[in-house]
């Protein structure tokens with residue numbers, strides 16, 4: 006323990022703590038931009054500077070450790086002047102078009118300009134000019150709005166370990182960009198959007214689909230339906246000032262109906278369906294000696310990563326489409342027939358926590374007869390804009406139920422939205438498929454939580470099944486290396502590109518608070534706990550679907566509608 | 578490890594290598610790097626040769642002279658970014674990363690190259706080691722001042738008779754360096770300033786020429802020892818222009834990591850660039866205000882850049898401007914208020930006129946002028962239309978009768 010003084014307050018801090026952490030522990034907040042919790046400080050932005058007696062220069066509190074007897078001022082005139090100047094410098098090299106900006110009212114630069122009362126253009130001069138990178142169907146990069154804090158670079162390099170973007174150029178010409186400035190779509194980017202939710206400004210953002218959806222909703226000849234991903238219901242409330250982890254399923258359904266969607270379905274239905282197909286595929290692979298371990302394929306970011314970097318493991322990817330694509334396929338076949346609709350008139354909108362799903366929905370193999378299974382993907386953030394534009398006061402909405410038959414789901418589907426959830430759901434059903442009996446304790450603690458790689462060994466009748474859960478794409482490479490070396494002990498591996506799973510997806514509400522992610526996860530487990538049925542194979546609507554239409558898991562119809570194939574994108 | 582300035586070309590490589598071996602032995606290091614710009618091929622080839630020779634004679638490698646001490650030397654060629662001289666950026670560069678400084682602590686001595694304890698020194702420092710060891714510390718300390726011991730190598734350049742490398746004892750005055758060792762200013766021009774310490778050193782005028790050359794005294798007058806650059810300027814040098822030149826260099830060499838250096842030096846440059854602009858009818862009122870406000874804000878901006886930048890490059894970037902404002906305020910004011918550049922360097926402030934008594938009316942200048950700024954009838958005196966003139970100087974070069982005046 007060391008004792009220091011911060012703003013005349015005696016503070017006890019642990020050795021090795023930074024000034025920033027020590028100040029925070031006594032409720033003194035210091036503004037930061039480049040700082041990222043749990044990562045080594047880079048000291049890039051200088052927003053967090055403080056005055057320390059005896060030191061010639063101001064010091065970055067995020068990077069400087071506390072020492073015994075240190076005397077710190079976090080709010081002296083010298084500090085305020087420095088911080089204000091830094092904000093002014095950033096503002097002056099910025100487009101300043103807040104009124105037409107997607108991050109208006111949720112922007113750290115805007116907040117700082119307000120907090121430090123920037124009221125004049127003291128350093129007006131040349132501004133950087135850059136073109137917006139719209140090469141990708143899922144994301145946009147707008148370097149003119151970039152303040153070069155480096156948070157995206159660190160997420161992409163240090164957490165996701167992709168390395169699609171980095172600093173380039175010097176001085177005023179510095180830019181965060183892709184290799185050779187060639188555009189995200191030809192880089193190693195997997196479009197996970199983790200950089201978007203790390204970005205303090207609008208320099209990184211999703212490719213907006215609101216216009217397409219809006220046009221479809223206005224088209225009398227279109228039967229526009231929505232489906233809601235498992236992870237959206239536990240996060241969207243945050244955008245309407247509800248506490249993180251509030252379950253807003255019922256309001257989402259009624260809200261979407263008010264927006265004009267003819268039917269509102271639940272992607273959770275298709276999550277249950279995915280489990281049935283995937284568990285069956287796993288058993289088939291074991292029985293028929295096909296490539297193992299099998300990887301989950303419901304995360305398109307992971308699929309893109311595998312296709313681009315490890316084409317040799319494509320045979321290990323489950324051939325199952327991701328749940329919302331399955332839902333779309335069933336909507337345009339089974340449901341269309343049932344309702345007497347022409348599949349061409351159905352317009353499926355997926356409400357997703359994810360940016361890659363925009364890319365996924367455009368994959369040509371995910372569809373039939375020149376029709377995409379899913380027509381458009383809205384992220385959680387984009388849907389919020391729809392509600393705002395329609396003047397819908399979300400918190401006042403009544404709770405309503407999903408439409409059927411594609412609205413019914415089990416607790417197993419609910420946890421798809423969190424890392425380990427798909428695996429847990431799969432185990433519940435695989436156990437039944439293999440042993441003919443139901444697992445007593447459906448909660449598998451070993452694969453819950455935030456570790457990078459989680460694993461468990463389960464006894465299913467005579468079989469010892471070893472499973473692993475990869476939480477965040479940055480942790481996957483060692484497991485693939487094991488497979489290539491022939492030493493992988495696993496039968497089944499879940500991979501989610503986003504740390505924490507879809508609940509922390511690139512399309513989710515932007516906040517810089519890790520605690521919120523934990524609250525969101527808890528909400529999903531809570532939904533599961535409260536569910537009457539917690540095993541996908543107990544879903545009555547799914548049973549009917551097989552009876553009336555698909556016949557059995559892995560049937561010919563199931564294969565044409567619910568399974569897909571992958572491409573080598575490595576360019577090797 | 579060390580980085581390399583061009584002055585060190587002349588340092589005897591064996592002295593450096595020996596110094597590094599001794600330093601490595603002292604701290605228990607088994608690996609050393611010499612970081613050298615790839616643009617200095619001569620230095621690299623000489624060093625490579627010398628390292629090979631040392632290896633041949635068992636002075637580098639395993640079990641040096643049966644001492645059980647192993648030491649290897651490697652030359653790392655840098656791509657010539659100025660900032661890679663900063664120690665943490667240098668480490669990043671050797672590791673194959675982008676040359677960007679990191680906050681300290683942790684200092685390289687604790688966690689440096691590949692996360693291992695690392696000592697970084699200048700070539701000159703390391704080359705001094707063997708002499709100090711063989712002749713003793715007293716010998717070394719007998720030269721120099723109370724706090725700055727020994728000698729220092731400077732690269733004399735600019736408007737000075739004797740250019741090149743000089744080694745001087747610490748503590749002699751600037752005057753001695755400029756006028757005795759350097760031989761004074763050529764062509765009987767007047768001394769104006771000397772800039773010490775590389776591109777971000779301060780510019781010192783005649784009034785402080787009696788300053789001693791040592792770390793403390795130089796700092797007191799707003800300069801620094803830095804890399805040992807010593808650039809002399811005469812009366813034909815414009816101090817506003819000099820500030821612009823060095824800011825431009827710093828701005829394009831800033832690694833772009835931290836806001837004050839990346840954005841701040843750009844704004845400083847813009848403010849300085851607005852100082853030597855000519856009066857323009859109509860649009861000038863606002864412009865004039867901006868110029869004044871700019872200069873007033875300049876000091877504050879410079880202070881913040883110095884106070885908050887991550888590395889030495891940004892922290893010292895404002896020096897040329899600050900020392901200029903301190904010592905050459907009158908020159909700034911002349912540019913600002915009188916729109917005059919006494920050295921005739923700031924082209925935009927020049928006025929071209931034709932002396933009607935000398936003009937023969939040949940019309941040559943009229944034909945050469947690219948902007949049709951010259952009018953006049955053949956055989957009669959010509960005139961320059963000031964609002965059209967872009968101060969290119971073409972007429973001055975063309976006129977055979979010396980009729981063009983510039984002031």
Ligand SMILES: Cc1cc2nc3c(=O)[nH]c(=O)nc-3n(C[C@H](O)[C@H](O)[C@H](O)COP(=O)(O)O)c2cc1C
Pocket residue numbers: 579580581582659660661662663664697698699700702703804888889890
């Ligand atoms: C922007 C910048 C550029 C530098 N360039 C050099 C250089 O070219 N050569 C050099 O020896 N030191 C350079 N330095 C200083 C080194 O980082 C380091 O402090 C020095 O070499 C330490 O050696 P010494 O203690 O023996 O002087 C530079 C420092 C900065 C901030």
Ligand code: SF4
Pocket residue numbers: 099100101102103104106107108109110112113114115150206207208
């Ligand atoms: S990124 Fe922020 S500061 Fe920039 S225009 Fe958008 S809202 Fe305004």
Ligand code: SF4
Pocket residue numbers: 160161165167168169170193194195196197198199200201
């Ligand atoms: S979307 Fe993901 S992979 Fe692409 S740049 Fe951002 S963090 Fe990297």
Ligand code: SF4
Pocket residue numbers: 150151152153154155156157158181200203204205206208209
């Ligand atoms: S894109 Fe955003 S996160 Fe990345 S450096 Fe720029 S401002 Fe920071």
Ligand code: SF4
Pocket residue numbers: 197303304305306307358359360361362501502503506507508509510511512
């Ligand atoms: S983890 Fe979920 S949100 Fe993230 S990329 Fe995968 S599917 Fe999308």
Ligand code: SF4
Pocket residue numbers: 660677678830831832833834835836838839886887888889890891892
């Ligand atoms: S002061 Fe300049 S050179 Fe140094 S880290 Fe900051 S931006 Fe880079």
Ligand code: SF4
Pocket residue numbers: 929942945946947948949950951961965966967968969970971972973
């Ligand atoms: S200086 Fe150039 S532009 Fe001006 S009058 Fe002479 S030739 Fe013409």
Ligand code: FES
Pocket residue numbers: 036037038039040047048049050051052053054065066067068
């Ligand atoms: S938050 Fe400390 S330097 Fe950026």
